[in-house]
Amino acid sequence: MSVVTSSKARWRWKQPSVIPGFGLTLGFAIAYLSLIVLIPLAGVAWRSAALGWDEFFRIATDARVVAALRTSFWTAGLAAVINAVFGVIVAWVLVRYEFPGRRLVDAAVDLPFALPTAVAGIALTALYASTGWIGQYFVDWGIRIAYTPTGIVIALIFIGLPFVVRTVQPVLEDFDSEVEEAAATLGASRTQTIFSIILPALFPAILTGFALAFGRAVGEYGSVIFIAGNIPYVSEIAPLLIVMRLEEFNYPAAAAIGAIMLIFAFIILFAINLIQAWSRRRYGHG
Amino acid sequence: MGRADFRNPVSESRRAKWITIFVAGVFLALVLFIPLVAVFVEAFRLGWGAVLAAITQPDALAAIRLTLLVAAISVPLNMVFGVAAAWAIAKYEFKGKAFLTTLIDLPFSVSPVIAGLVYVLLFGTGSFLGPIFNSAGMQILFAVPGVVLATMFVTFPFVARELIPLMEDQGTGDEEAAISLGASGWQTFWRVTLPNIKWGLLYGVLLSNARAMGEFGAVSVVSGRLRGETVTMPLHIEILYNEYNFAAAFAVAALLALLALVTLVLKALLERVYGRDHAGAVRH
């Protein structure tokens, strides 16, 4: 077993340690990471760069691509907003209230993480189709859910549900009840305490959960394609367009749309890190 | 707020409480519970026999076999990676650690379709690597290796994600003590570190496995859907569904839903032995 010796240089990139295996584990981790993730991802950048700017721009501004991106973004945004609202309510109920079946519900919140997306997709479609258990009641009101953008939103709510609940839940659990008591001694009503003390304190967690749910929803494919109806310009999502271009062996176009979505994913990742850094700086917690 | 509960300054009235529980319940029922129940109801619409027939049909069996094979390859590999990465990141101080952690998280932020796309671009026509493997007689794309690679990509961070915070919390004291007592690196890992992280490791493996068996988007891009060869269970569901063979589609779906339920039960059990604090990693 080799012990890593520290160099005499003033700037050292690793602190010395008596624990062996640094070179082996880091080397393996980086090699594996590069082979499975980094090099393949770089391929997308390389392929879209090979297109040249004009060609890339032409693909990116193609009416159908723009429509698909727009659909992806607004449905994901709406679903994430709905999840932010109901996720907080669910987290609240799980943390604050005792009721029969609480543990079961708590465990079930993770179902969207565990249930394959294709299964969720066909189940939601069966339910929200105009003949389905739930869909039929909406048809009476003239509302169709499956095979419209509304259906996409339903699928994305399912996919994103655990994110807000699971980011808000621990913060709410750790919330100091003395702070609520302080508000009460100062004369605040329960409603005032909830809306001007507790919810603002949860805000960074809600925002993080929202961003995670949004990021996941924009890229979601499996559950959406069954319920969306996939009508071009109406209920066609960007990931589906990538799949279609690939099936036409139009790899450059697929790479270009993929690159746009990747850039977006990086922005989301960056935003989440910003939110957390900001919240740590201001509130002293993440 | 009514007079009845003036004695309790930090809780809501009973009415507000039950209304909130009701709202949460209706929401969860609509997006979570009813869809889950629907899977099983739709599957058993034609009875047990039909379900059995659907999952013992040759294509279905081939799909089940492939799904198990893919998980059996990708999960252990990701486990080894996860342990190595967590060891390097948690047990040492070095520059660029935060960046490396972010890179490991990357696959969670990327659309599954893109996970497939990257391998198509890497091995497909017009690529640099494709022809090399082809001339060596190895088919990657639209074959089992492609399916495995795409699955590895999407399940890549699970184990590492779970172990890094856990091992960072545990610090390096135990390992340093073992080394100072004369243990070798491997002895230290097997006898000291592994017992400390076993529940976290199992947790990561569990989540990694659930995703590996259920992945749809990434696999659908690279599979080519050759029946009996490159079709996994989720893809098989799609094929049956698109052929309007709903009962059979739901029968296979029920099998996967069962897997999800088992995963959730095991997960809840693991959280009990190993504590929610660590098991709370959100980015799945």
Added chain:
Amino acid sequence: MEVKVKNVRKEFDKFPALKDVSLNIKSGELIALLGPSGSGKTTLLRLIAGLDFPNVGAIYFGDQDASQKSVRERNVGFVFQHYALFRHMRVLDNVGFGLKVRKKGDRPSKAEIERRAMELLDFVQLKGLEKRYPNQLSGGQRQRVALARALAIEPKVLLLDEPFGALDAQVRKELRRWLRDIHDKTGHTTVFVTHDQEEALELADRVVVMSQGRIEQVGTPDEIYDTPNSPAVFSFIGESSKLPVSIENGQLYLADRPLGLDAKGVPDGEGQLFFRPHDVEVVETGETAIVGTVVVSRRTAGTRQVELEVGGAKERVEIEIPVDHPATSRSRIAFRPKKWSVFAG
């Protein structure tokens, strides 16, 4: 505002935290609830605030029965040990919060709230920090914000739960004096909880010593220190030494030897002698006095602390004697307490 606690009993899951406690707090008084953890002092404070409610008994604010009022309606200023500041609000908004949540008719204008909050921040010597977030302040500064926030609602009573408990010794001393100042300027009826006797004795007009859910003694710091009324108070307040004695004809005896000390009215029988280690005089070994063998002798700053083995019984007492006394190991020392208390039992 005068506060009366009448025959209050409070149980948590059948465990009695307070057993039949009564207390009168005079208007404008600064009073300390002193006791070890689990003595019920914080519970009593929370009952006065209306954060908890008694199972039996009542609490009066002036002539009004406050027991039927919620914490919101009682208008008390409460300062928590860990500050309980609103982390997402600036210091200024923290202080103004109590005014901002008032009902429409009673609520001052925005500008007026801001003006009063600034005034209070000036009062607690935090001018210039109003735009900071609590996270950007030191512990002592946070506690000042918490106090300003409590004062903003013009409370009838100011209640502080271990207000300096989370601060380091230096800041603690400083804030103690400052709190006394503030109290003298505002004249609020103030109750604070502490387990630190030094803090209680230095700061309070009257000290309430609590133990195991009961009030042991209420009195001025001098009364509490000089004439403790029970063994519990004596051993809890200040340094104390204790010896089991017997009482005959109003005189104290240790293992049949007279000590030359009066029993102070305690009836004949078994008893316990309490005295302060520093309140003793060394006498010649021939006199009637407590005689012991030196076991441990420690020189501390201005005095010598000596542990003595007394009598045939293996009792040990500690006394403080002048440093010029040699107190060599195994030597014998005779002493008499200058002040002492005797309790039967």
